[in-house]
Amino acid sequence: MNVFRAWFVRYASDPQLVSLILILLAGLALVLFAGQLVTPVLAALVIAYLCDAPVERLERWHVPRSLGAALMAVMLILAVVWVSFALLPLLTRQAGQVIQELPGLVHRSQDWIRSLPAQYPSLITRGQINGLVSSMSIDFGEWRQALVSRSLMVGAGLLYLTVYMVLVPLMVFFMLRDKRLLMRWCGGFVPKNGALLRRVWDEVNVQLGNYIRGKALEILIVWIAAYLVFWALGLNYAMLLSALVGFSVLVPYVGAFGMTIPVMLVAYAQWGMETETLTVLVAYTVLQMADGNVLVPILFSEAVNLHPVAIITAVLFFGGIWGFWGVFFAIPLATLVHAVINAWPRQGTAIGAAMPDETSGTTP
Numbered sequence: 226m227n228v229f230r231a232w233f234v235r236y237a238s239d240p241q242l243v244s245l246i247l248i249l250l251a252g253l254a255l256v257l258f259a260g261q262l263v264t265p266v267l268a269a270l271v272i273a274y275l276c277d278a279p280v281e282r283l284e285r286w287h288v289p290r291s292l293g294a295a296l297m298a299v300m301l302i303l304a305v306v307w308v309s310f311a312l313l314p315l316l317t318r319q320a321g322q323v324i325q326e327l328p329g330l331v332h333r334s335q336d337w338i339r340s341l342p343a344q345y346p347s348l349i350t351r352g353q354i355n356g357l358v359s360s361m362s363i364d365f366g367e368w369r370q371a372l373v374s375r376s377l378m379v380g381a382g383l384l385y386l387t388v389y390m391v392l393v394p395l396m397v398f399f400m401l402r403d404k405r406l407l408m409r410w411c412g413g414f415v416p417k418n419g420a421l422l423r424r425v426w427d428e429v430n431v432q433l434g435n436y437i438r439g440k441a442l443e444i445l446i447v448w449i450a451a452y453l454v455f456w457a458l459g460l461n462y463a464m465l466l467s468a469l470v471g472f473s474v475l476v477p478y479v480g481a482f483g484m485t486i487p488v489m490l491v492a493y494a495q496w497g498m499e500t501e502t503l504t505v506l507v508a509y510t511v512l513q514m515a516d517g518n519v520l521v522p523i524l525f526s527e528a529v530n531l532h533p534v535a536i537i538t539a540v541l542f543f544g545g546i547w548g549f550w551g552v553f554f555a556i557p558l559a560t561l562v563h564a565v566i567n568a569w570p571r572q573g574t575a576i577g578a579a580m581p582d583e584t585s586g587t588t589p
Contacts, residue, residue, distance in 0.1 A: 257546060257547075433557050440524075451467035
């Protein structure tokens, strides 16, 4: 009890730590109770992070910040229009074709599994295979009926998506144009002696900016590389699969492993157990190895190096409390937690000594 009282007196008496804890609790409450409502704002913040560097560069070239922000917003709107009218219909069409071919794919997989006891009688029994095939049985009629019954929900989701496509570019424009004003407004909630908060913010600002820009570039490079590989090998649904492979890098380790199954299934449905299927799997493995061992070290050389266990834990935790967007923002949120842990005063160190001297002008 005395240990807890001493810990509480040590940390609760410092206004900087109390302010940091309150801000973190408020952010957690916002995610838990209003995560879906603030999703467009968070998406706009992410895009504004991506676009801030070009706007800053334009400012150094004596281009007014309002004009630079307007140019970024126009480019964003053009990108949204291209995705809506060119890319999205293609992906939707290929996804519909995959759904139509799924029953045949499952039946072919079951036939191949049933042939295993004849090829490897000493390893697999027919009873084991029958149990496995029974577990793979799917009522596709009921499954399709469930998809149709949810079409109204999908339509509502598309309506919200359309609204977001209008609101997000607008918010990005104002965030870019009024960045300094917004930063001053947020700074008004920080205590005057806020060295700890500034230390956390400086680290998060640098690391998060590097991460978001690097991850966006990684998605684009992996998407294009995967499409070129799948197209060169003649794999069906190359655009759909490459898009999924590109966005799978948002979840390190888990995404790369999870996308192996769709790629393998599409290749097997197209060629069966032939050399072409093995070639696709080898090419996909090489692509993932190049991403993890070459591309990621180059793009994220200045970003925070989170341990794989920390990354997977962040994905599971934030995905569990926030769904898809929790998975999407898992690494940035883990970066915030990492910055707080780094800035937190260590045992035996005075809180004031752990903070930089505001009057000296030095930075941590």
